[in-house]
Amino acid sequence: MEQFSKIVCEQLQYYIYALVDPRDGKIFYIGKGKDNRVFNHAKSARQQMNLLDGETTESLKINIIQDIWTTEKKEPLYYILRHGISVDNIAVKNDTNNKDSVSEGIAFELESLLIDFLSYSRFADVAKLSNIQSGHDQWERGIKTVEEIELLYNPQEVDVKAEDGLILVVSIFKTYPQKRSQPDGVYQATRGFWALGRDEKKVKSIKCVLGVYNGIVRGAFFPKEWESTKYTTTKGRTGYRWSFVKSEEMDEAQMDLYNRVINKAITLSFGSGQPITYYNKK
Numbered sequence: 001m002e003q004f005s006k007i008v009c010e011q012l013q014y015y016i017y018a019l020v021d022p023r024d025g026k027i028f029y030i031g032k033g034k035d036n037r038v039f040n041h042a043k044s045a046r047q048q049m050n051l052l053d054g055e056t057t058e059s060l061k062i063n064i065i066q067d068i069w070t071t072e073k074k075e076p077l078y079y080i081l082r083h084g085i086s087v088d089n090i091a092v093k094n095d096t097n098n099k100d101s102v103s104e105g106i107a108f109e110l111e112s113l114l115i116d117f118l119s120y121s122r123f124a125d126v127a128k129l130s131n132i133q134s135g136h137d138q139w140e141r142g143i144k145t146v147e148e149i150e151l152l153y154n155p156q157e158v159d160v161k162a163e164d165g166l167i168l169v170v171s172i173f174k175t176y177p178q179k180r181s182q183p184d185g186v187y188q189a190t191r192g193f194w195a196l197g198r199d200e201k202k203v204k205s206i207k208c209v210l211g212v213y214n215g216i217v218r219g220a221f222f223p224k225e226w227e228s229t230k231y232t233t234t235k236g237r238t239g240y241r242w243s244f245v246k247s248e249e250m251d252e253a254q255m256d257l258y259n260r261v262i263n264k265a266i267t268l269s270f271g272s273g274q275p276i277t278y279y280n281k282k
Contacts, residue, residue, distance in 0.1 A: 001078075001146050002039055008153040009035045015083035016113065019061065019076045021068060029061045030081070038078050038146065041065060078146040082113045116142045151216055155265035158210075158217060160279045164257050165207035167279040170194055171270055176213040186211055186219035192243025193229060194276055200228070203242050208257060215265050220258050221246040 004012065017038040019029040029041065045065040065076055120143050144152065160167060172189040179185030190211030196203050203226055211219035223244035233239045250258060270277050 001150070002042075003036045004146070004150060005154050008150055011153045012083055012149065014085040016081045016085070018079045018081055019065075020079060021064060022074050022077050023068065023072055028064050028076075038080065042076060045069075080144050080146065080149050081117055082109070082142070083144070083149065085109070112142070151263055152214075155216055157267050158264040159260040160257075160267075162280060165280060166202075166205050166282075168194075168196075168206045168209045169212055169266060169268070169270075169277045169279065170209060171275040172211045172213050172218065173275075176211070176218060187221060187246060190219050190221060191246065193241035194243070195239055196242045196276070198240045200226075203228075206244075208254070208261075209244060210261060210266070212266055217261050217264050217266060220261050222250060222254050223247070 012034065014032065014034050015038075016030065016032050018027045019031075019038075019041065020026065021028050031037070031041075033040075041061055042065055045062045048062060048066075068074055068076055170190055172186070175189040176186070179189045182188075190209055204223075206223060206226075209221050209223060210217045211221070221244070224247040225245045226242050227245075228240045228242045231239050231241055247254075268277055268279070
């Protein structure tokens with residue numbers, strides 16, 4: 001990814017970003033900016049590589065970027081540490097005419113940034129933080145890759161067709177932030193256990209399961225088999241919770257569906273307090 005779309009630039013406001021070396025996962029530069037500032041360093045490095053010997057301006061971050069290209073044929077990793085930074089956001093829920101209130105808003109912003117930064121799983125080598133709570137506005141304005149920023153501000157809608165069959169949509173709101181960077185983390189958050197009723201035939205007719213976080217499909221899986229466990233409801237009845245084992249391979253039709261839903265915005269909503277819903281439910 002080399003730049004944000006125009007619609008993202010219009011909404012992103014000021015942000016703080018980090019450049020990460022993919023060879024060792026270490027942060028080598030932190031900056032601030034707006035629009036496509038986060039991508040400008042790579043552009044500068046690319047332009048300088050085209051200059052004659054002796055004409056390159058010395059810069060440690062530029063040298064690191066060029067070395068990444070030369071040794072690994074990769075791009076730096078781009079992370080947005082905090083975005084949507086504005087007076088309105090900092091002072092939200094505060095009295096903008098009260099200096100102490102605004103100061104507290106700034107302190108909230110800095111606290112949130114540091115908690116997210118030091119507890120983000122991909123920056124695990126930086127620190128070991130004991131905070132239980134995530135930073136304030138963690139999802140809305142917390143740490144994201146540039147690809148996640150694009151999805152947040154400019155999501156495309158899923159394209160689900162009747163012939164795709166029954167599709168289960170599950171909310172992974174509670175588990176996705178902790179598991180998203182783990183191997184198979186989205187799958188583990190999506191696979192269950194879900195209260196789908198006792199109708200085994202209906203459950204096994206589900207063609208695809210979508211794991212959704214904040215309205216965006218983060219994972220799409222095709223069940224190979226299902227298993228259930230019994231539980232007692234608050235009314236003393238027997239209920240059934242189901243989990244699935246995903247198929248490790250996709251056929252042509254499944255791959256087509258996957259591409260039409262992954263990283264797209266769902267077009268339906270969950271019921272009050274309900275973590276599941278369906279496409280093509282009869």
